[in-house]
Amino acid sequence: MKYRQLTKEQFESLHEEFAKFLATQSIDAREWTEIKEEKPMVAEEELNIFSDLVWDDVLSKTKYIEHFSKTKVNLFKCDATEIHRIAIQVTWDIDLLAQEGFEWLMQNPMDNSVEIFKGSKPYNDDRNLEIFDLIEKGSTISKGEIFEYFSQLI
Incomplete structure (x- = not known):
């Protein structure tokens, strides 16, 4: 992980963007629930990847x-x-x-x-x-x- 994972509040405010992120990986809501329950390490990695993408986007625009x-x-x-x-x-x-x-x-x-x-x-x-x-x-x-x-x- 390049930065740090987003906070729970940050994830909640970006829930639509996160859903789109999962969709780009062909993961729907049902499948995401399964991953969280059955493969918590995979879920954690997805959260980390998304966090890095968000941070990179924000920091690249920071002046x-x-x-x-x-x-x-x-x-x-x-x-x-x-x-x-x-x-x-x-x-x-x-x-x-x-x-x-x-x-x-x-x-x-x-x-x-x-x-x-x-x-x-x-x-x-x-x-x-x-x-x-x-x-x-x-x-x-x-x-x-x-x-x-x-x-x-x-």
Whole structure:
């Protein structure tokens, strides 16, 4: 397995897509029930294959991800061959996870207590695996507005 298996909630929200996936392998609903009961290892493998397909599709389309903590923000732009990062740190006691803290940062990006660093690097290995690793560590996929806002400032 390349990534990780989707959660139960993710499978439930993708039940139509999963049914189509099974249909491409000539497995109907009755047959799927039999496989789950009689061949749980085969069922698990089908779930793993489907999970990898979904993750690959989502990660291939991912252009921006971001990670917020109380005093730090990491913004990433994921190009085809390299990843760009804007790291922001606030040096006074503020909570960027709270609405007020985030709004303060957006209104005061050039304040002396705000440190901004920018860098880029090629992917070490597989682009999607590196993005997946950042997501597993707490990053979320975004539309990139915050990255582009700070990118224009620096």
